[in-house]
Amino acid sequence: MFGLFKRDPAKKLQKAYEQKLEQAMQAARNGDMRTNASLTEEAEALRREIEKTKIG
Template identity: 45%
Template sequence: MFQFLRPDPVKRMKKRYNAMLEQAMLAQRRGDIRSYSMISADAEALWGEIRELQRTQQSK
């Protein structure tokens, strides 16, 4: 009934994903390629989780 009051986990995860991409970009600009690649890999893993969560929400 009050589903509109629940926080949206996808929205929170997308916000974290965007922050990770920004961190990766800044690491790349600093020339820290190792950190850039690690953060990018973590961000891609998070994106996979987001897509899976969206799929499960759509199927309900």
């Protein structure tokens, strides 16, 4: 019953993941491949966290 009001942690992670991918895309468009790689790596770490929350 009280789980109804509990926030979904995967939703917050998903939003952060999408923002990181957007930032990586903008960096790639600007020709900053080093920043693109860094942001993509951070996004992938967030994706793994999302998968963990869905499984557990």
